[in-house]
Amino acid sequence: MTHARWHATDTLAARYADGTLAESEAWSLEKHLEHCTSCATRVSHAVRAGTAGAVLGEVREAVLREALLQEALLQELGSRSGVPGAGRFPRLARALWAAGPAVRGAWSLAVLVVALGAVALGYGAGVAGVAGARPLLLALxxxxxxxxxxxxxxxHADPVHEIAAASPSGGLRLLLTRTVAVLLVSLPLLTLAGLLLPGSGAPGAAAWLLPGLALTLASLALAGYVGSRAGAAVTCGGWLCAVLAPALTSPSDGAPLARLAEQLSAVLDGPLAQGAWAASAVLCAAALAARRAVYDRLP
Structure with missing residues (x-):
């Protein structure tokens, strides 16, 4: 039976809303609702009129109250700053806050700790600190x-993940939005920390930017096959093994930090290395675009 030859009755919608509809019939109805706006509206009204309607109303009110509270707090911060153009800050802060759970969680604090720790190591650990701070920062x-x-x-990260993923902005679009939010926080902090470190030489403080972008895109591409956490674990593990294993196992003379700096120079410094990372980023982006439908049901 095609979707155009039948429509959900009020009784069918009510049974679906109160959970008494048989599972096979519920599946058929849900499939039909993907193509029939009038039936989707009828079922929506039935759900709101049932016991779930009150719960949904309470959830909606709670979300709106929290959103209004956050908006009021951010507007107050912007007005108290007294800086021209500070009104733009609340909008940016709201966008970052909404874009990614990691931005408003412990991860942002961890990024700050890494950046400040590298600077503290560079200035507070003597000659060894000066020599070792930048390689450690570039490795991480x-x-x-x-x-x-x-x-x-x-x-695992977002309590409303199912709702967000099912929205028109879900799937790959939502994943890329949150990726941009993460990059907007991590790139400036870590690059500034590298610039503040004493000493000079190759690789430079910004040499990690293209590799970081390529690895991020690689983890997203792998996520389409194994999930976001497993993709990140494989990508991080591969990178750390590539830069740390040669530094720790090399039979040549010299301290491990010096060997780490040499290994990082080999994989980060120069047009050839940076060109390879840029090509890798482009290939990973192409893989994302080619399999974008997979991310609508990303585990």
Missing amino acids: APVVPVLGVALSYGP
């Missing part, structure tokens, strides 16, 4: 956005 920086993205998407 590319995987920080990867971890942030993994903590921003999925039922």
